[in-house]
Amino acid sequence: MPQDIDREDVQRLLLRGAQLVEVLPSEEYHEAHLPGAINIPLKTLDAQSARQLDAGRPVITYCDDFQ
C-alpha cells in the first residue's frame, strides 16, 4: 500500500535517490513542478510509460494538492 508522506519526508527521500513523478496533465507540469520531477500524466500511466522509472528506487507521486 502506498505510504502518505509530507514535504520533509519528500526532501529526505530525495537525498536517498527517490524519483519524483508529477501525475498531472503536461500543461500543468510545464507551468510549475518540483525540481527534478518527471511528468507521467495519470491518463498515460501504464507499463510502457513506467519503464522510465527505476523499480529499485523509491518513487514519490504527487499532483496539485489533496486529491
Add this chain to the structure above:
Amino acid sequence: MNSRAAWRLEHLGFPHVYRYAAGKCDWFACGLTMEGEFSDIPKAIDVVRRDVPTCKLQDRIGDVYKRCQEAGWQVCLVVNESNIVLGRLRRDAWQAPPETPVEQVMENGPTTFRPDNFLEPLTRRMREKKVGTVILTTSDGVLLGLLYRKDAEARLQQSQTAKEP
C-alpha cells in the same frame, strides 16, 4: 489522481511507492524551489524581508518597543516557539503601558500571504487596499518575513525594464 497513480505503480511492480498527498501547492506555499515556466515570474518570496523583529505573547510591550526602535522597525510580529505567527504589533500597541503583556494589545491573527503568490496581483491588491506591508508565512503559519509594497513595486519595475528591448 495522486492516489490512483500510486496504486497503479504498485500494481506495475514498483515496491516502494510514496504519495506526497499535500502536493505541489504545499511545496510552493513553503517557498521551496519551483521549476517550469512560472519559475521566472516574480513572487512574494523574492522581496520578503526576513529580519522583521519578533516577540512572544508574554513579553512586555515596553521592552519590545525599545528593541524595535533600536533596530529601526515600526512593527513587530508575535510568534510562538515554533515561529508560528499569532499576532502583530503596530502603532496603537506602542501606546500601551510598558508593563502590558504583548498578548493584550496585539492585533490577533493577522492576514498572511504565501511565498508563491505572484507579485503583480499581490501588489495590485495592496495598492487597492492601501496596505504598505503584508506578512508572509508558509501554509503551516510559520513566519517567513514581511513584504513591503515599495519593495514589490521596485522589483516589478526592474522585471519590466529587463523585458524591454
